[in-house]
Amino acid sequence: MVLNYFIKAGFNAVLVVFLVAQSYGQSLEGKISNAYQQFERLPALKHGIASLTVLDAKTGAVLFTKNGNTGLATASTLKTITAAAAFYLLGADYSYQTRLYYTGEIVNGVLTGDIIIKGSGDPSLGSSRFDQTKESALLAQWTTAIANAGIKKINGSVIGDDLLYGGQKAGPRWIWQDLGSYYGAGISALNWRENLVDIHLLPGKQVGATTTLQSTVPNVSYLKIVNEATTGSHGSGDKVYPYSAPYSSLIYLRGTYGIDLKKPVQIALPDAAYDAALRLQLSLESKGISVREPATSGQLLKLSGKKVPQTGKDLSMHQSPALAELVYWFNQKSINLYGEALLKTMALEKGKVLDTDEAADVLRDFWVAKLGLEKGAIRIFDGSGLSPENRVTTMAMAKILASIKREPWFSAYYKSIPVYNGMKMKSGTIGGVLGYTGYQKASNGTELVFSLLVNNYEGTAYNMRQQMFKLLNALK
Numbered sequence: 001m002v003l004n005y006f007i008k009a010g011f012n013a014v015l016v017v018f019l020v021a022q023s024y025g026q027s028l029e030g031k032i033s034n035a036y037q038q039f040e041r042l043p044a045l046k047h048g049i050a051s052l053t054v055l056d057a058k059t060g061a062v063l064f065t066k067n068g069n070t071g072l073a074t075a076s077t078l079k080t081i082t083a084a085a086a087f088y089l090l091g092a093d094y095s096y097q098t099r100l101y102y103t104g105e106i107v108n109g110v111l112t113g114d115i116i117i118k119g120s121g122d123p124s125l126g127s128s129r130f131d132q133t134k135e136s137a138l139l140a141q142w143t144t145a146i147a148n149a150g151i152k153k154i155n156g157s158v159i160g161d162d163l164l165y166g167g168q169k170a171g172p173r174w175i176w177q178d179l180g181s182y183y184g185a186g187i188s189a190l191n192w193r194e195n196l197v198d199i200h201l202l203p204g205k206q207v208g209a210t211t212t213l214q215s216t217v218p219n220v221s222y223l224k225i226v227n228e229a230t231t232g233s234h235g236s237g238d239k240v241y242p243y244s245a246p247y248s249s250l251i252y253l254r255g256t257y258g259i260d261l262k263k264p265v266q267i268a269l270p271d272a273a274y275d276a277a278l279r280l281q282l283s284l285e286s287k288g289i290s291v292r293e294p295a296t297s298g299q300l301l302k303l304s305g306k307k308v309p310q311t312g313k314d315l316s317m318h319q320s321p322a323l324a325e326l327v328y329w330f331n332q333k334s335i336n337l338y339g340e341a342l343l344k345t346m347a348l349e350k351g352k353v354l355d356t357d358e359a360a361d362v363l364r365d366f367w368v369a370k371l372g373l374e375k376g377a378i379r380i381f382d383g384s385g386l387s388p389e390n391r392v393t394t395m396a397m398a399k400i401l402a403s404i405k406r407e408p409w410f411s412a413y414y415k416s417i418p419v420y421n422g423m424k425m426k427s428g429t430i431g432g433v434l435g436y437t438g439y440q441k442a443s444n445g446t447e448l449v450f451s452l453l454v455n456n457y458e459g460t461a462y463n464m465r466q467q468m469f470k471l472l473n474a475l476k
Contacts, residue, residue: 028442028475032064035474040066044464048432048456053394054475055402057439057447068398071379071391072453075428076334077435078385078392081378081400083327084413085366086342089349092409096122096320096345098190100142101312102149109152115284115291115315116308117142117276118161119190121348122320123341126193126276129329130321135193138318139283145316146284157293158281159301160273161308164189165344167299168246168272171356173387180242180251182266184386187340188246190297192276193218194337198264201240201257204231211257218279223270225251232256242267247299273297324412331416331426336384343383357381371399385428394451397437402449414439421469422476425450432456434464440475448475 036052039045051067062068086094097120104113119125126135162168168188170179178184185195197220202212213227229240236258244251248270257265269275277295284291298308320326323342330338340356346366347359364378377396381387404410417424417438425438437451452472457464 028444028446029063031474035471036064036066039467039471042467044457044459044467045454047458048454050452050454051394052450052452052471053398054448054450055398057402057405057449060399060402062395063446063448065395068395069377069393071376071393072455073388073430073433074380074385074390074392074397074453075430075433075435076336076385077397077426077428077437077451077453078380078383078390079331079334079339079428080417080426080437081367081392081397082339082342082363082383083331083416084400084404085363086323086327086346087404087407087409087413088370089346089366090323090342092322092324092412094323096120096124098122098125098318098320099314100145100316100318101314102146102151103309103312104156106150109150111151111154111156113154113312114156114309115146115154115158115280116161116312117159117190117273117280118308119164119188119273121164121187121189121191121341121345122318123187123191123194123335123338124320124326124329125191125318128193130325133321135279139279141318142280142316143283143287143289146289147287149313149315152289154284154289154291156291158277158284158291158295159298159308160190160192160275160277160295161298162188162190162273163298163302163308164348166355167302168195168270169356170246171340171382171384171387173357173381173389175388176243177241178386179246180244180248180268182268183336185268185272185337186246186270187337187344188272190273190276191337191341192269192272192279194335195269195272196266197269199225199240199242199253199267200264201227201229201253201261203257203259203261207231207233207259213253217264218275220269220275222278223249223251225253227253229253229255229257229265232258232261234258234260237261238263238265240265244268244270247271271297271299274300324409324416327413328416332418334384334427336386339384340382359383367396367400371403373399386430388430388433394437394453397451398449401437401439401451405449421472423472425472428453429461434461434468436468436472440472442475450475 170186182196274297428435
């Protein structure tokens, strides 16, 4: 018995040592592989597909990939490669300039001519995210400049020139239900207040009751808003969809607004250039400077057979925050407008046509040429990821993120990436699509770059997101 005891004790000790050694000795690749195998067996993926690629950020070596060369819908993870290309093609210090000038002559305080705000594509003009871009600050600056020029009366109009990109346009591959919402706002050369309006609704006293449209901020009484939104159940949130498009004057609100909700619904501003011109006209009139003709935009003038005068005398030049600051908010708050602005600006700098599809080709071709990627690995139609037709492989996305690690502007880029699940990564969400792409340092010190995309999953986004976090924990 004594001999048997020592034999058993020795065996158990060896077993413990073996198990501990196995636990500590399991490779990072093995951990990720095991986690992925469990993930892909989820019932929620029975009719869907997932792809994960993990690279060593320093060497570029592939540590794990599954379906890495299959193009999948990206949602907003596409913003990571748009932002990186913008740093390359435009530079971290790039800024937009918005010119304010007047035409005609000033005689005895009367301007016989027009005041023109000429846009260059700045997505931050009028935005509350920066002190120097706030609507109130800009209007005060412009009004003061006009007054200092000796103008007391304008026998003309205030014109918002939005024609550099051919007027305000939404992504041609975006779906109708998105176009009227703030995240589907069209892009123009003269954006204003991020091209959105706050709609304040009052829910009814019971589920199914009609909501009441209380107010809009700012006042957009020049638009006709037909409110057909009804009251949703407790906790159902904002499921109101505004139906409109660039230059619409009629907007329908449909869907449900939670009975306990107390936040505004944000809708797209159909003609941002017109609204900017109108706000400046109202600001001038509040200071006693009258404007004879109504405010207008370049596109509205074009439709009436007129042109925006391109020559005149400068009054003021507004410079946007640097690109690095714009990219910060672009990724942190996933602002589609910024992505489309950067996309068109990159195309403009390359001397290309400015339709969204062709501008997206500039982005794709840049990465194809720089990293030797195949065109089929980056099939995109916008710069923000809102188009459900976008298809990018996780291998391509991971390679792009790995390639920029040594660039002098990388710290600014890295700062722009949000944190989820304790990991530095950009999220993406559209119907049936979830994604995370970013950077992580493993417990063994290995610096990683990864891209995870899931398409056509079943169940709630919350549940799938938790399962994705569980998988990504293997990278920690």
